[in-house]
Amino acid sequence: xxxxxxxxxxxxxxxxxxxxxxxxxxxxxxxxxxxxxxxxxxxxxxxxxxxxxxxxxxxxxxxxxxxxxxxxxxxxxxxxxxxxxxxxxxxxxxxxxxxxxxxxxxxxxxxxxxxxxxxxxxxxxxxxxxxxxxxxxxxxxxxxxxxxxxxxxxxxxxxxxxxxxxxxxxxxxxxxxxxxxxxxxxxxxxxxxxxxxxxxxxxxxxxxxxxxxxxxxxxxxxxxxxxxxxxxxxxxxxxxxxxxxxxxxxxxxxxxxxxxxxxxxxxxxxxxxxxxxxxxxxxxxxxxxxxxxxxxxxxxxxxxxxxxxxxxxxxxxxxxxxxxxxxxxxxxxxxxxxxxxxxxxxxxxxxxxxxxxxxxxxxxxxxxxxxxxxxxxxxxxxxxxxxxxxxxxxxxxxxxxxxxxxxxxxxxxxxxxxxxxxxxxxxxxxxxxxxxxxxxxxxxxxxxxxxxxxxxxxxxxxx
Amino acid sequence: xxxxxxxxxxxxxxxxxxxxxxxxxxxxxxxxxxxxxxxxxxxxxxxxxxxxxxxxxxxxxxxxxxxxxxxxxxxxxxxxxxxxxxxxxxxxxxxxxxxxxxxxxxxxxxxxxxxxxxxxxxxxxxxxxxxxxxxxxxxxxxxxxxxxxxxxxxxxxxxxxxxxxxxxxxxxxxxxxxxxxxxxxxxxxxxxxxxxxxxxxxxxxxxxxxxxxxxxxxxxxxxxxxxxxxxxxxxxxxxxxxxxxxxxxxxxxxxxxxxxxxxxxxxxxxxxxxxxxxxxxxxxxxxxxxxxxxxxxxxxxxxxxxxxxxxxxxxxxxxxxxxxxxxxxxxxxxxxxxxxxxxxxxxxxxxxxxxxxxxxxxxxxxxx
Amino acid sequence: xxxxxxxxxxxxxxxxxxxxxxxxxxxxxxxxxxxxxxxxxxxxxxxxxxxxxxxxxxxxxxxxxxxxxxxxxxxxxxxxxxxxxxxxxxxxxxxxxxxx
Numbered sequence: 037x038x039x040x041x042x043x044x045x046x047x048x049x050x051x052x053x054x055x056x057x058x059x060x061x062x063x064x065x066x067x068x069x070x071x072x073x074x075x076x077x078x079x080x081x082x083x084x085x086x087x088x089x090x091x092x093x094x095x096x097x098x099x100x101x102x103x104x105x106x107x108x109x110x111x112x113x114x115x116x117x118x119x120x121x122x123x124x125x126x127x128x129x130x131x132x133x134x135x136x137x138x139x140x141x142x143x144x145x146x147x148x149x150x151x152x153x154x155x156x157x158x159x160x161x162x163x164x165x166x167x168x169x170x171x172x173x174x175x176x177x178x179x180x181x182x183x184x185x186x187x188x189x190x191x192x193x194x195x196x197x198x199x200x201x202x203x204x205x206x207x208x209x210x211x212x213x214x215x216x217x218x219x220x221x222x223x224x225x226x227x228x229x230x231x232x233x234x235x236x237x238x239x240x241x242x243x244x245x246x247x248x249x250x251x252x253x254x255x256x257x258x259x260x261x262x263x264x265x266x267x268x269x270x271x272x273x274x275x276x277x278x279x280x281x282x283x284x285x286x287x288x289x290x291x292x293x294x295x296x297x298x299x300x301x302x303x304x305x306x307x308x309x310x311x312x313x314x315x316x317x318x319x320x321x322x323x324x325x326x327x328x329x330x331x332x333x334x335x336x337x338x339x340x341x342x343x344x345x346x347x348x349x350x351x352x353x354x355x356x357x358x359x360x361x362x363x364x365x366x367x368x369x370x371x372x373x374x375x376x377x378x379x380x381x382x383x384x385x386x387x388x389x390x391x392x393x394x395x396x397x398x399x400x401x402x403x404x405x406x407x408x409x410x411x412x413x414x415x416x417x418x419x420x421x422x423x424x425x426x427x428x429x430x431x432x433x434x435x436x437x438x439x440x441x442x443x444x445x446x447x448x449x450x451x452x453x454x455x456x457x458x459x460x461x462x463x464x465x466x467x468x469x470x471x472x473x474x475x476x477x478x479x480x481x482x483x484x485x486x487x488x489x490x491x492x493x494x495x496x497x498x499x
Numbered sequence: 500x501x502x503x504x505x506x507x508x509x510x511x512x513x514x515x516x517x518x519x520x521x522x523x524x525x526x527x528x529x530x531x532x533x534x535x536x537x538x539x540x541x542x543x544x545x546x547x548x549x550x551x552x553x554x555x556x557x558x559x560x561x562x563x564x565x566x567x568x569x570x571x572x573x574x575x576x577x578x579x580x581x582x583x584x585x586x587x588x589x590x591x592x593x594x595x596x597x598x599x600x601x602x603x604x605x606x607x608x609x610x611x612x613x614x615x616x617x618x619x620x621x622x623x624x625x626x627x628x629x630x631x632x633x634x635x636x637x638x639x640x641x642x643x644x645x646x647x648x649x650x651x652x653x654x655x656x657x658x659x660x661x662x663x664x665x666x667x668x669x670x671x672x673x674x675x676x677x678x679x680x681x682x683x684x685x686x687x688x689x690x691x692x693x694x695x696x697x698x699x700x701x702x703x704x705x706x707x708x709x710x711x712x713x714x715x716x717x718x719x720x721x722x723x724x725x726x727x728x729x730x731x732x733x734x735x736x737x738x739x740x741x742x743x744x745x746x747x748x749x750x751x752x753x754x755x756x757x758x759x760x761x762x763x764x765x766x767x768x769x770x771x772x773x774x775x776x777x778x779x780x781x782x783x784x785x786x787x788x789x790x791x792x793x794x795x796x797x798x799x800x801x802x803x804x805x806x807x808x809x810x811x812x813x814x815x816x817x818x819x820x821x822x823x824x825x826x827x828x829x830x831x832x833x834x835x836x837x838x839x840x841x842x843x844x845x846x847x848x849x850x851x852x853x854x855x856x857x858x859x860x861x862x863x864x865x866x867x
Numbered sequence: 868x869x870x871x872x873x874x875x876x877x878x879x880x881x882x883x884x885x886x887x888x889x890x891x892x893x894x895x896x897x898x899x900x901x902x903x904x905x906x907x908x909x910x911x912x913x914x915x916x917x918x919x920x921x922x923x924x925x926x927x928x929x930x931x932x933x934x935x936x937x938x939x940x941x942x943x944x945x946x947x948x949x950x951x952x953x954x955x956x957x958x959x960x961x962x963x964x965x966x967x
Contacts, residue, residue, distance in 0.1 A: 440534020
């Protein structure tokens with residue numbers, strides 16, 4: 037490892053892998069930094085170890101990561117694995133922690149491809165042992181071939197919930213219930229988006245096949261669910277909710293015993309490093325999340341920083357990969373490796389393909405909006421899992437005159453714990469906006485501060 | 500007039516003053532900044548600190564000592580009125596000396612403060628053995644410490660919250676998200692033009708930190724503030740190991756360990772820098788070797804409001820009577836003073852002889 | 868609560884959790900190991916003492932903090948198991964660490 041690279045790419049998911057592989061091919065001095073042991077990110081996690089014909093239960097889309105990983109490994113790009121980025125600032129000083137030793141790396145261009153995290157889904161009892169994210173369930177399946185052994189319930193909204201149900205069915209485990217909290221957007225909203233999504237018909241077919249598989253398996257599916265609660269004393273014992281589509285549309289109170297509850301309501305960009313680099317954000321009302329301001333090439337508001345894939349705004353794995361390639365073309369052009377014509381020529385096909393993969397997004401975002409009840413939860417619901425601050429305390433701080441999350445944090449400790457607001461940030465801003473009537477832009481977001489990954493004082497002292 | 504007083508700034512200084520004025524039954528408005536304003540009050544170490552302060556300026560030593568003595572009573576009243584617990588402890592405080600040079604410099608400063616206060620300031624220099632009796636975790640490389648029983652600490656964020664709650668109790672009108680474009684002196688009062696629109700008051704107090712320089716000019720006051728960035732770190736929660744604060748390391752009531760400190764002239768940049776963080780971490784680990792294996796949770800920078808001689812400024816404008824400023828970097832320690840005597844001095848009910856030592860006149864000495 | 872997919876045949880290693888001996892697959896995370904061995908908590912929080920298990924499994928939530936080989940507050944989902952690793956449930960705030 038050197039202490040300077042022409043181009044530094046952070047994150048070895050689809051966007052970062054494609055960006056780094058292309059950069060190496062173009063002759064750029066490039067390094068890809070990633071915290072995992074093997075390339076793939078969360079979506080293609082551990083894909084390198086998938087044998088031909090093995091682990092088919094993860095689906096074809098997962099195995100698509102394999103050639104991408106191989107393309108990267110053969111590209112000649114420097115691969116810095118097991119490296120967590122604990123420091124980054126507006127001067128782009130990048131602090132990596134590798135096996136307990138901190139190194140600083142400088143670069144001429146930085147491509148951030150740090151992916152997504154699941155949208156927090158605060159509901160009563162979500163802190164109980166036994167409640168996890170659907171993504172956590174998938175990571176256990178991909179990286180450890182582990183599946184729930186007791187009664188398992190999936191709850192929430194969005195394609196990933198269907199995907200993990202499908203994957204669990206392939207492995208042959210019984211799912212005790214799927215609880216759908218999606219508010220029904222109405223056909224008038226969905227249909228126009230559906231028409232625009234037709235170029236991405238493969239996504240539609242895939243979704244349809246998931247739904248059919250789940251139907252065929254006879255899993256109880258509860259729709260238009262409200263008042264979802266996880267209940268139990270020392271750990272999860274049952275899941276309670278009100279279902280809107282019982283016989284004759286009667287609302288019925290239902291309680292299902294469960295040992296594992298997997299929650300999901302979409303994914304949101306992982307914004308810590310874009311924020312640390314000083315990139316501007318904007319609020320996306322359709323995705324109900326912040327996104328990093330960028331142009332088609334991935335150029336952010338900060339001169340030397342480009343952003344690709346889900347850490348800019350949620351686009352999915354295939355589009356992320358293509359955005360990574362565009363970032364590299366732009367970076368190569370900025371670094372005088374290729375001229376404007378070469379850049380544009382190489383981008384033509386990528387852009388066309390990207391457009392197709394992006395065309396599904398408005399449809400998905402419209403079809404699966406997060407329910408309001410889990411964005412601005414009831415007063416008694418825990419919002420900050422680290423410092424154990426509930427929604428009522430945040431509303432109270434807002435009523436006292438706190439106009440943004442950073443003031444709320446100072447008064448309530450919300451966001452001060454080890455996760456540094458990753459799991460409460462979006463909820464806190466939404467609660468303040470809801471309470472004060474301000475827009476999300478006016479309310480803003482938590483200020484991010486290092487370290488972005490754990491580091492000890494000793495490791496820092498010896499950096 | 501809409502109000503008796505407008506206080507520009509809602510940090511620790513402005514909130515203390517506004518709370519103190521409102522307790523005298525004045526009708527008060529506070530114009531505060533937004534969520535992302537530069538706020539020294541949110542970047543603060545939480546010391547109620549006496550030792551060493553004012554060693555080179557006797558009035559400041561006396562002033563600080565008086566403030567610290569007012570604290571127990573101030574806290575009792577504040578908590579009583581607001582119900583907000585602020586983790587205040589007058590536990591005594593220490594400053595570690597790593598070598599002979601640090602020790603003798605420290606001893607000199609402590610002795611100067613004692614002399615300036617006519618012996619009211621009490622201190623001891625503890626050698627390593629005595630230090631280790633008090634703090635068993637201290638490293639053998641630490642030569643000793645200065646100790647004063649008059650020091651203490653508080654959760655500065657809860658202090659700010661309590662003061663804001665206190666303002667609410669006393670019906671202060673709090674306007675967040677304000678940026679003041681203009682202040683006019685007319686018709687025997689002051690008119691502020693801010694995001695909220697125009698507000699008027701008989702008198703005005705500038706407690707806007709670094710913005711006091713700009714606002715002061717509108718009221719005929721030259722307020723020479725400069726930026727002094729400090730960086731601070733905080734660790735994961737630990738079981739209690741340090742029962743009193745030190746100038747560099749403090750364990751909070753929650754168990755986290757706050758580590759400082761640094762001085763940088765960086766302009767309006769409240770970020771962090773790896774080299775300074777490293778230096779701060781090194782010193783902390785040198786003092787407490789076990790901290791090497793403790794996880795860092797957050798590091799941040801904040802901007803102190805510094806005057807050329809580091810002492811506070813209390814000033815009534817000569818051109819604009821009824822326009823005051825309070826400018827200092829010790830918003831925590833001096834909070835008790837600001838909410839009490841200083842607010843009464845501004846309100847006009849008491850005289851404070853010592854306060855004249857803190858006017859801006861001291862910066863206008865003609866070159867000899 | 869969790870088990871291995873039936874056709875999984877993998878190399879195993881030995882470690883201890885709360886003093887008990889367990890065999891887990893090589894290469895999995897500490898968080899996965901704790902779940903696989905059927906524990907119903909990895910820690911009690913320092914704030915209220917409430918029990919927690921891993922939540923996100925991707926290094927975001929910090930709910931999986933455990934004591935590993937005597938070092939408290941380690942992120943279990945980000946660390947791989949090794950032979951003879953000693954895992955203990957994290958009880959509240961970190962215990963004072965002995966000098967190395």
